[in-house]
Amino acid sequence: MSVPVSDQPVLKLTNVESAYGPIKAIRGVSLQVRRGEIATVLGSNGAGKTTILKTISGIIDPRKGAIEFKGSAITARDPSFIVQQGLSHVPEGREVFPLLTVRDNLAMGAYTRHDRDGVARDLETVFGYFPILRERAAQDAGLLSGGQQQMLSISRALMAAPDLILLDEPSLGLSPKLTREIFEIVVRINRERGTTILLVEQNANMALNASDYGYVLENGRIVMEDNCARLREKDDIKEFYLGMKEEGVRGERRWKKKKNWR
Numbered sequence: 001m002s003v004p005v006s007d008q009p010v011l012k013l014t015n016v017e018s019a020y021g022p023i024k025a026i027r028g029v030s031l032q033v034r035r036g037e038i039a040t041v042l043g044s045n046g047a048g049k050t051t052i053l054k055t056i057s058g059i060i061d062p063r064k065g066a067i068e069f070k071g072s073a074i075t076a077r078d079p080s081f082i083v084q085q086g087l088s089h090v091p092e093g094r095e096v097f098p099l100l101t102v103r104d105n106l107a108m109g110a111y112t113r114h115d116r117d118g119v120a121r122d123l124e125t126v127f128g129y130f131p132i133l134r135e136r137a138a139q140d141a142g143l144l145s146g147g148q149q150q151m152l153s154i155s156r157a158l159m160a161a162p163d164l165i166l167l168d169e170p171s172l173g174l175s176p177k178l179t180r181e182i183f184e185i186v187v188r189i190n191r192e193r194g195t196t197i198l199l200v201e202q203n204a205n206m207a208l209n210a211s212d213y214g215y216v217l218e219n220g221r222i223v224m225e226d227n228c229a230r231l232r233e234k235d236d237i238k239e240f241y242l243g244m245k246e247e248g249v250r251g252e253r254r255w256k257k258k259k260n261w262r
Contacts, residue, residue: 005212010035010164010196011056016065018055025051027220028065033164033213038190038197040207040228042241043217049200050092052217053166056198057089058082070163084112088157092168094149096156098142102133105141105152109159118161126155129185147178154182158189164196171203179203183210204241208232
């Protein structure tokens with residue numbers, strides 16, 4: 001049963017700037033994610049998508065701006081504190097614990113919880129989403145395929161019973177078939193559990209089809225935002241992200257046009 005999206009934002013960024021040394025990675029980013037929705041941030045490689053997620057989860061401290069989660073400030077708070085507030089981060093590249101078993105990786109996701117019955121129920125839920133993890137429960141996570149590790153990484157995040165999941169490039173390195181399967185489960189998690197998801201993804205077609213609202217990031221700045229149904233119909237999105245060109249359009253249309261997207 002689908003859980004309705006609320007107008008109340010569960011996450012809000014206001015004029016956030018983050019940098020790696022002297023290099024600014026995101027510049028005055030403002031966005032919000034409503035409770036119960038899937039929001040996506042689109043952008044080319046190096047646009048700053050991963051930096052946004054790392055800044056939200058406390059891995060990187062912002063130089064400027066404010067971050068609110070469930071109405072409370074989490075700007076520059078310790079990642080362990082942020083996890084305890086109900087925010088889980090599925091990093092790019094999966095980053096499972098390779099020498100721990102699948103079951104132990106899942107137990108690590110639930111380390112902040114003390115409700116044994118709830119943890120047991122959620123373990124059965126993630127095994128329902130990804131049956132291969134039940135089959136491989138006693139196997140070291142480092143021996144799983146890339147797709148199976150992505151399933152494990154998402155499931156580990158779910159074991160924390162989060163209100164919000166930050167999902168970084170879930171299709172990275174996966175076949176088209178596995179990518180579709182992963183996105184189908186992501187949508188099910190959102191619709192069935194009501195888990196809010198902020199997704200960053202280079203596969204714009206999959207992201208726009210799965211998400212409710214989208215932001216387009218260029219050189220660390222948000223240059224466009226709208227609901228995903230409308231974004232899919234915008235000519236610049238069709239051409240530069242979906243590979244669809246208008247009739248008669250030639251190579252002279254370049255990224256420089258995006259500065260006028262607003």
